[in-house]
Amino acid sequence: MDGYPATVQPVAASDTTGVDLVVKTVPVPDTGDSVELFIFDSAGKELFSEMLDKLWESPNVLCLVYDVTNEQSFTNCSKWLEKARSQIPGTSLPGVLVGNKTDLAGRRAVDSAQARAWALGQGLECFETSVKELENCEAPFRCLAKQFHHLYREKVEVFHALL
Incomplete structure (x- = not known):
């Protein structure tokens, strides 16, 4: 399984000017x-919505990122989650919700408990980070890698049961 590719859809951050593709190798914990x-980083911009439909035909795991100082970016996560899940109807889509910019605590507009409750209600793990301060940035990726690894192992077990 070493280095098996997973797709993560979409990462919405505010500094992206187009749709960026980043490939990140992450060790699976344990x-x-x-x-x-x-x-695929779309910066959450609706302008790229049609392009993303073609790029993420069947996502494996999902990473939604919102700005903790921007209530609308958090609200938009529902739309992006629905869009991603519509790509694979009838299938569970594991993933993470990430609140970024925790270094701007004085400008916080989204309560941590509110975000965590929403994420858990959607079957997502919840994290908060500060990319600027490099705080907790790797934890969401480790979680995604573990989630994908679990899905992969389940498919291998099903395949072996068929033999």
Whole structure:
């Protein structure tokens, strides 16, 4: 499984000017395996919505990022989650919700408890980060790698049961 590619859809951050593709290799916690996460970063911009439909035909795991100082960016996560899940109807889509810019605590507009409750209600893990301060930035990726690894192992078990 070492280096098996996963797709992660979409990452919405505010500094992206187009749709960026980032490939990140992440070791899977508690295993000797690693996963290559193919991350499509759309910055949450509706302008790129049609293009994203073509890029993420069947996502494996999902990473939604919102700005903790911007209530609308958090509200938009519902729309992006629905859009991603519509790509694979009838299938569960694991993932993470990430609140970024925790270094701007005085400008916080989204309560941590509110975000965590929403994420858990959607079956997502919840994290808060500060990319500027490099705080907790790797934890969401480790979680995504673990989620993808679990999905992969389940599919391998199903395949072996068919033999």
